[in-house]
Amino acid sequence: MLTLVFAAALAQVPADVAQTTLTAPQTVATIDLGSIKGTPSRLAWSADGRELYLQMAEKDGAGNIKSARQFLINIADKKMKSVDTEPAWVARYWNWKSAQASPANASFKIEVEQRTQTVRATSAPTGGALAKGAVADPTAGTTMSDAASVSMQNQTQQVYTLRAKGEVLGEWINEPVMPGVNFAWAPAPARVLAYAKRTGGPIILVDDQGHKQELAGPKEAMVPAFSEDGSRLAWLDHQDRKHLTVMVAGIGGR
Numbered sequence: 001m002l003t004l005v006f007a008a009a010l011a012q013v014p015a016d017v018a019q020t021t022l023t024a025p026q027t028v029a030t031i032d033l034g035s036i037k038g039t040p041s042r043l044a045w046s047a048d049g050r051e052l053y054l055q056m057a058e059k060d061g062a063g064n065i066k067s068a069r070q071f072l073i074n075i076a077d078k079k080m081k082s083v084d085t086e087p088a089w090v091a092r093y094w095n096w097k098s099a100q101a102s103p104a105n106a107s108f109k110i111e112v113e114q115r116t117q118t119v120r121a122t123s124a125p126t127g128g129a130l131a132k133g134a135v136a137d138p139t140a141g142t143t144m145s146d147a148a149s150v151s152m153q154n155q156t157q158q159v160y161t162l163r164a165k166g167e168v169l170g171e172w173i174n175e176p177v178m179p180g181v182n183f184a185w186a187p188a189p190a191r192v193l194a195y196a197k198r199t200g201g202p203i204i205l206v207d208d209q210g211h212k213q214e215l216a217g218p219k220e221a222m223v224p225a226f227s228e229d230g231s232r233l234a235w236l237d238h239q240d241r242k243h244l245t246v247m248v249a250g251i252g253g254r
Contacts, residue, residue, distance in 0.1 A: 013186045013190040013192050013226075013230050013251055014252075014253035016207075016211070016253075017192060017205040017206070017207045017211050017212065017213045018211060018213050019253040019254045020192075020205055020213060020215065020251060020252075020253060021215070021216070021251075021252045021253065021254060022215055022216070022217050022218075022233065022249040022250070022251065022252075023249060023250040023251070023252045024249060024250055025217060025247055025248070025249035026247070026248055026249070027078075027245045027246065027247060028052070028073055028075050028078045028234075028246050028247070028248050029052075029054075029071075029073045029078060029080045029245070029246040030239065030243055030244070030245050030246075031054075031056070031236070031243060031244040031245070031246070032242065032243060033241075033242050033243060033244065034242055036056055036069060037056070037058055037069075038056040038057045038058040038059075038067075038068065038069065039056065039057060039058075039059075039222075040054065040055070040056055040057075040181075040222055040223045040236045040244070041055045041056070041057040041065065041068065041178065041181055041223075042054065042055035042086075042090070042094065042180070042181075042223070043055075043223040043224075043225045043234055043235070043236065043246075044089075044090045044093045044094055044097065044225060045093060045225060045226075045227045045228055045232075045234065046087070046089055046093075047089055047093075047228050049075070049227050049228065049229065049231075049232065050074065050075060050076065051072050051073060051074055051075065052072070052073040052075065052225075052234055052246065052248075053070070053071070053072055053073075053086060053087060053090045054070070054071045054072075054073060054080075054236075054246065055068050055069070055070050055071075055086070056068065056069045056070075056071075059175075062174070062175060062176075063172070063174070063175025063176055064175075064176065069082065070082065070083050070084070070085070070086055071083065072087070073246060075248060080246075093228065094180060096185060096187070097180050097184050097185060097225060097226070098179040098180020098181075098183075098184075098185075099179075099185060100112075100179070102185050102186075102188075102191055102192075102193065102208065103185055103186075103187055103188045104186075104187075104188035104189050104190060104191045105191045105208050107208075108164075108165075108191055108193075108208035109164070110162050110163065110164045110169065110183075110193075111162070111163045111164070112160060112161075112162060112177070113160070113161040113162075113163065114158070114159070114160050114161075115158075115159050115161075116156060116157070116158055116159070117156070117157050117159055118154055118155065118156055118157070119154075119155050119156075119157055120154050120155075157173050157174055158173070158174055159171060159172070159173050160172045160173075160177050162177070162183070164183075164193055164195075164206055165206050165207075165208075165210040165212075166210065167195075167204070167206050167212065169182065169183050169195045170182050170183075170195070170197070170198050181198065181223060182195055182196055182197065182198045182222065182223065182224075183195035183196075183224070184224045184225050184226050185226070186226045186230050187226060187228055187229070187230045190230050191207055191208040192205055192206070192207050192208075193205070193206045193207075194224045194226065194233065195224065196218070196221045196222060196223075196224055196235070197222075198222070199222075200220035200221060200222050200237075200238055201219070201220065201221065202214045202215065202218060202219060202221065203215045203218045203221045203224050203233070203235060217249070218235060218237060218247070219237075220237055220238035221235040221236065221237050221247075222235060222236045222237070222244075223235060223236050226251075230251070231250060231251055232248055232249065232250055232251060233248070233249055233251055234246065234247065234248045234249075235247050
């Protein structure tokens with residue numbers, strides 16, 4: 001199985017995303033969410049393609065990382081070990097993987113949109129005279145707590161949306177945007193971006209001409225990451241409610 005993957009990995013991302021396929025996917029590690037808390041926040045390749053770095057993060061109510069666990073995965077022997085600090089190559093890889101523009105085409109960029117929206121809950125106060133239907137004013141005849149409930153139902157949200165070639169890559173509501181957590185640029189010379197829903201979904205490719213394709217295979221993928229030579233793609237997938245699998249596949253063309 002390993003020989004097939006590395007042999008198939010000689011080809012890079014095809015120029016036409018419609019021709020791109022995943023070949024010989026394999027599971028290289030399994031994450032037990034019962035013992036390893038959090039969600040995947042980083043997946044990075046070593047320059048030689050032998051290792052993957054994985055960060056699992058726990059966040060606070062504002063979406064900021066409050067704690068994280070880090071792992072190195074040896075792809076050949078499928079062994080995963082915990083590490084205290086990330087290797088030096090992770091930062092360099094993450095800089096181009098999560099950049100705003102393609103490494104191969106500076107004009108192929110991710111657009112960041114910001115807007116403020118007010119959200120109102122569907123519930124309404126039920127105390128005092130309002131419960132009897134005696135008044136039209138939604139706050140008249142209610143208790144102090146009912147009136148406070150009405151004001152608390154209107155909440156202002158800051159929404160950040162990332163787009164590329166008209167495609168919505170993801171939205172962050174009242175939390176900091178985490179570049180690269182759900183998208184990955186392919187290395188030059190490929191002019192391709194891969195993305196998936198933050199909570200898991202198909203992997204979709206978009207090129208600098210606006211062409212797109214959903215890759216066959218992954219259905220609940222997260223944190224896609226191209227290898228540095230563009231020959232392989234790694235991602236995390238939902239095995240079940242308690243386990244995530246780290247997947248690696250070669251990239252080929254039809």
